[in-house]
Amino acid sequence: MSRVRVLVGTKKGAFVLSADGKRQNWNVSGPFFAGWEIYHLKGSPVDPNRIYASQSSGWFGQVIQRSNDGGKTWDTPGGGIKAEPGQMPKGESNKFAYDTSSPNGAELHTHQWYDGTQHPWEFKRVWHLEPSLTDPDKVYAGIEDAALFLSTDGAQSWHELAGLRGHGTGPRWQPGAGGMCLHTVILDPKNPNRIYIAISAAGAFRTDDGGKSWKPINRGLFSQYIPDPHAEVGHCVHHVAMHKSRTDVLFMQKHWDVMRSDNAGDQWTEVSGNLPTDFGFVIDVHAHEPETIYVVPIKSDSEHFPLDGRLSVYRSRTGGNEWEPLTKGLPQKDCYVNILRDAMAVDSLDSCGIYFGTTGGQVFVSPDAGDNWMPIVQSLPPVLSVEVQTLS
Amino acid sequence: MIRVVLPAHLRALAQVGSEISIEVPGPVTQRSVLDALENTYPMLRGTIRDHVTQARRPFLRFFVCSEDWSHESPDQPLPDEVSSGKEPLCIVGAIAGG
Numbered sequence: 001m002s003r004v005r006v007l008v009g010t011k012k013g014a015f016v017l018s019a020d021g022k023r024q025n026w027n028v029s030g031p032f033f034a035g036w037e038i039y040h041l042k043g044s045p046v047d048p049n050r051i052y053a054s055q056s057s058g059w060f061g062q063v064i065q066r067s068n069d070g071g072k073t074w075d076t077p078g079g080g081i082k083a084e085p086g087q088m089p090k091g092e093s094n095k096f097a098y099d100t101s102s103p104n105g106a107e108l109h110t111h112q113w114y115d116g117t118q119h120p121w122e123f124k125r126v127w128h129l130e131p132s133l134t135d136p137d138k139v140y141a142g143i144e145d146a147a148l149f150l151s152t153d154g155a156q157s158w159h160e161l162a163g164l165r166g167h168g169t170g171p172r173w174q175p176g177a178g179g180m181c182l183h184t185v186i187l188d189p190k191n192p193n194r195i196y197i198a199i200s201a202a203g204a205f206r207t208d209d210g211g212k213s214w215k216p217i218n219r220g221l222f223s224q225y226i227p228d229p230h231a232e233v234g235h236c237v238h239h240v241a242m243h244k245s246r247t248d249v250l251f252m253q254k255h256w257d258v259m260r261s262d263n264a265g266d267q268w269t270e271v272s273g274n275l276p277t278d279f280g281f282v283i284d285v286h287a288h289e290p291e292t293i294y295v296v297p298i299k300s301d302s303e304h305f306p307l308d309g310r311l312s313v314y315r316s317r318t319g320g321n322e323w324e325p326l327t328k329g330l331p332q333k334d335c336y337v338n339i340l341r342d343a344m345a346v347d348s349l350d351s352c353g354i355y356f357g358t359t360g361g362q363v364f365v366s367p368d369a370g371d372n373w374m375p376i377v378q379s380l381p382p383v384l385s386v387e388v389q390t391l392s
Numbered sequence: 393m394i395r396v397v398l399p400a401h402l403r404a405l406a407q408v409g410s411e412i413s414i415e416v417p418g419p420v421t422q423r424s425v426l427d428a429l430e431n432t433y434p435m436l437r438g439t440i441r442d443h444v445t446q447a448r449r450p451f452l453r454f455f456v457c458s459e460d461w462s463h464e465s466p467d468q469p470l471p472d473e474v475s476s477g478k479e480p481l482c483i484v485g486a487i488a489g490g
Contacts, residue, residue: 035401036401057401058451059399059401059449059451059452059485059486060399060401060402060405060439060440060449060452060485061438061439061442061443061449062438063405063435063438063439076405076435078434079434079435079437091430091434091435091436091437091438092437092443094437094438094439094443095437095438095443095444096443097443097444123444
């Protein structure tokens, strides 16, 4: 029988939640890396027992952890005391050095600071880890300050795909409230050379040559908080989602506005429709219905909680514009939590399961595509990310 | 042997106890002690000093013989009490909430 494993990153450690295909009785393990911020964990689609985790701390910086047994045990890749005979261990799994070398690197220029002045580019943390669709030792890392890194040796070492940061628009990128983070990495299962990424607050970008060169894909976005609301870059994209069967169709939760593109991001159209508010962070797509999408509306850019204290997921079965609230089993009174951008996921069981975590430490599951919800856990530290693995 | 005291989170990361002892070749300075520490426990690289600049992470401090050495040159010889093993180099996390 199939089962699911939910990987939860929180502000004070990681948790692994496991259940069978009914998704009713849950086993909770953790905290792993207690006391550290776990921005993201994600398993390899090729080898589900291979899981990567981003562990960070304001005191001690960045650490990358790796598990080869589905999250039971962890180590820092290449950071152990053992090394090849005659060689010192490298311990470079947490070394994210911007590539300024010639000819492949990019000048380490400045980006726009909150007040409009220029500010030096500085590595702060890994926001998102995206394992390859074909190779368990290959994994991408989206970092703050925004750049994309790649490891081909199981996260023992990293190198920057500097064509993104070298695109030339960097001086116009600016941090959102959470920092200038590259938070979304989407690999195209039909085209190994195509990758989508998103940066807050620069916008979305696409490469069609495996990461050597990139183009901004922000046409159609409208952002009143920047001098030119239609600018090529500078948009605060919160998250982007894609269904694996239709890789030219993208859905975006922007700072404000829910958007879709039917041509790989070349043009976006607003599909906020009848949402009560179109501010939010998460967006995801049903595993089997590529036109069924989910968002969690948040009141506003300063009031990061649900409208009227009622937690509601909204579902559109028409790819946007027409939305229905899903509230059965969710708190409908005095609920003032947020759902952060990487904190929603879907499983691929026949009855698609939807998961999300809150800053109040709850992780909810709906085993029936959003019709009914139940809490898996209710008192974790603030949830930063949720991923789910569907296991046979 | 040089004695080093690590903050709790780094002890957990390196899977060591409250105090460790390491061999330090040559003059005993902050830099040589940290080099030896990171060579012995490579998972600590980047957690005490920035991987690229080698600068002390801003929320960490180095205490020696009850004095703050955080802002001393990393190449200044540490006191005899440390090089003789009588006193440890203490790496301390700043108290900053969270």
